[in-house]
Amino acid sequence: MAATAAVTAGNRRRRSRAPAGGAGNDDAEEHHANPFIDTASSTSSRVQFRNVASRARWVEEAGAAEVVESKGKLWLTTGVTRGGKLCYNVEEIGFLVEKSALILLNDKDQTIGIEDIYEKIAGGKYGCSWDTFQAYKHLKSLGYIVGRYGVPWTLKNSSTSDTNQSFNKVDGTCSDITKSLKEMHIDRLTPSFEVYLPNSMFKKSSPGAPNFLLCLLRNKPFARVELEMLENNFGGIPLKYCHVDNNGRVSFLCFDEVALPRLP
Amino acid sequence: MSRIIADLQASLRDSEAVAMLSGDGGDAILAVQHDQAVLLNRAAFGRHIENAGEENRQWFQLGPEEVFFLCHALKCITVQSENKKQMGEAELWDLFTSTSEPFPEMYEAYQHLRLKNWVVKSGLQYGADFVAYRHHPALVHSEFAVIVVPEGKAFGGRCGRLQVWSDLLCALRASGSVAKTLLVLTISTKGCDLTSSDCLCQLIVHERTITRWIPQQCRELRDNPSREEANWDVQIQKPCREEASREEQEDTGEGIVFSYWGVILSFTIISALAYKLKF
Numbered sequence: 001m002a003a004t005a006a007v008t009a010g011n012r013r014r015r016s017r018a019p020a021g022g023a024g025n026d027d028a029e030e031h032h033a034n035p036f037i038d039t040a041s042s043t044s045s046r047v048q049f050r051n052v053a054s055r056a057r058w059v060e061e062a063g064a065a066e067v068v069e070s071k072g073k074l075w076l077t078t079g080v081t082r083g084g085k086l087c088y089n090v091e092e093i094g095f096l097v098e099k100s101a102l103i104l105l106n107d108k109d110q111t112i113g114i115e116d117i118y119e120k121i122a123g124g125k126y127g128c129s130w131d132t133f134q135a136y137k138h139l140k141s142l143g144y145i146v147g148r149y150g151v152p153w154t155l156k157n158s159s160t161s162d163t164n165q166s167f168n169k170v171d172g173t174c175s176d177i178t179k180s181l182k183e184m185h186i187d188r189l190t191p192s193f194e195v196y197l198p199n200s201m202f203k204k205s206s207p208g209a210p211n212f213l214l215c216l217l218r219n220k221p222f223a224r225v226e227l228e229m230l231e232n233n234f235g236g237i238p239l240k241y242c243h244v245d246n247n248g249r250v251s252f253l254c255f256d257e258v259a260l261p262r263l264p
Numbered sequence: 265m266s267r268i269i270a271d272l273q274a275s276l277r278d279s280e281a282v283a284m285l286s287g288d289g290g291d292a293i294l295a296v297q298h299d300q301a302v303l304l305n306r307a308a309f310g311r312h313i314e315n316a317g318e319e320n321r322q323w324f325q326l327g328p329e330e331v332f333f334l335c336h337a338l339k340c341i342t343v344q345s346e347n348k349k350q351m352g353e354a355e356l357w358d359l360f361t362s363t364s365e366p367f368p369e370m371y372e373a374y375q376h377l378r379l380k381n382w383v384v385k386s387g388l389q390y391g392a393d394f395v396a397y398r399h400h401p402a403l404v405h406s407e408f409a410v411i412v413v414p415e416g417k418a419f420g421g422r423c424g425r426l427q428v429w430s431d432l433l434c435a436l437r438a439s440g441s442v443a444k445t446l447l448v449l450t451i452s453t454k455g456c457d458l459t460s461s462d463c464l465c466q467l468i469v470h471e472r473t474i475t476r477w478i479p480q481q482c483r484e485l486r487d488n489p490s491r492e493e494a495n496w497d498v499q500i501q502k503p504c505r506e507e508a509s510r511e512e513q514e515d516t517g518e519g520i521v522f523s524y525w526g527v528i529l530s531f532t533i534i535s536a537l538a539y540k541l542k543f
Contacts, residue, residue: 138479139479142479142480144479197482220427220428220429221426221427221428221429221432223415223427224413224415224450224452224470224472227472240477243429243433245429251433251476252476252477252478252479253436253474253475253476253477254473254474254475254476254477255472255473255474256472256473256475257470257471257472258447258471258472258473259471260377260380260382260396260447260471261380262380262381263265263266263380263381263382263398263399264265264266264381
């Protein structure tokens with residue numbers, strides 16, 4: 001007993017001796033949950049929303065879901081409005097279903113399970129890859145407001161062809177879903193998301209300019225020339241870059257051009 | 265700093281200071297008078313060599329970039345080889361580039377910062393090519409850990425830095441753990457002959473910083489989160505620093521093929537830190 005106490009005290013001392021993190025916060029210890037200790041499984045970390053789950057129906061042609069029953073306040077900062085109808089794309093569906101805030105239905109009103117939703121995301125056919133989904137979830141969980149780049153939050157017109165267009169790219173020349181989907185993750189020089197800081201006053205009808213655009217990087221970092229092209233094309237709004245590694249760990253970086261001053 | 269350097273330049277020029285190359289390493293030693301030593305120290309050039317025997321003169325060891333800067337940019341010293349042979353600029357350039365292939369881009373980066381009156385010292389102990397200070401290191405903390413990345417065919421196979429995530433994130437981690445911002449100087453050229461120091465005026469230096477962004481810290485700027493969002497945050501509401509550390513834990517033991525000393529040393533630093541924290 002005494003030995004255990006001493007060890008614990010020693011561990012505490014050692015932890016407090018860890019060097020204070022500098023601006024980069026890079027010095028802290030790693031935190032590993034010990035899987036060899038038998039503890040009661042903690043499901044308390046999961047917040048359940050079963051009672052207030054919204055319901056949405058998957059529309060294959062649109063590659064998105066139309067909300068049929070909306071509950072709670074999530075819709076204020078999630079999903080886009082098309083002709084008065086609220087629609088969620090795959091990453092929004094994935095996020096909400098994981099939180100049990102949404103039930104996805106097929107056209108026979110049967111529940112679509114999470115594994116099928118994961119399949120849709122992993123398949124990459126609906127404008128969002130698995131990596132992009134990790135990044136989306138990470139920011140959404142922290143309260144940021146995240147929308148696909150170039151997709152307006154609201155559109156009055158609800159005709160099918162417009163729906164197809166608007167989910168992917170708001171670019172008059174780009175009405176083909178496949179082409180714009182390719183632009184989403186194969187063309188590295190396009191931001192994936194526009195992000196707003198957490199804000200209870202956010203309105204889809206007038207969202208204002210995003211706080212930053214997020215570009216996803218997977219295989220290799222950007223070269224200088226690519227960075228400059230991005231900044232020229234999307235200048236004005238700050239750009240942040242997100243790297244999702246093989247383990248699904250999400251890091252955010254800024255590659256800011258600077259001009260070191262000439263000092264006196 | 266510009267005044268200190270101007271004074272140093274004038275003083276060395278007047279005394280026709282001569283530096284002596286020490287072997288093949290590209291280093292040189294310089295003997296100076298006491299007042300020049302003060303200026304050298306204040307301008308943070310070289311390393312003072314303790315010598316109890318000498319009363320009138322002080323000795324400094326200078327690195328290749330420093331030697332070339334004093335010789336080529338400030339034109340206030342001349343250089344002799346160890347057998348008393350006068351070394352012209354061209355000969356010095358040949359010597360330095362043959363000793364160290366990346367010398368052209370390293371020197372361009374060094375000169376670029378020094379001409380803006382930043383203090384530039386070797387960054388090897390921090391896992392970088394250089395460290396840059398706004399003033400003398402004793403007066404300020406270093407702001408930047410500098411990594412030099414050449415770009416263009418003229419540099420041959422040396423353009424590989426920061427091209428893979430492990431290298432970039434390693435550099436970022438190394439600079440962060442010594443509280444410096446990572447500054448990447450990309451040296452580009454349309455194509456020039458690196459065998460002569462004339463190429464220097466054709467090299468373009470691009471400055472870019474790489475910094476981490478911690479989403480948890482930015483959240484503090486929000487006004488009133490909606491109730492649902494606040495509920496989700498419950499399991500994530502931890503002190504920012506802890507979150508940041510959990511997010512950033514990395515195993516940087518992955519293999520890297522570059523043979524730059526900076527990369528090797530930065531790995532050493534990181535693993536040394538990791539060991540220190542475990543005991």
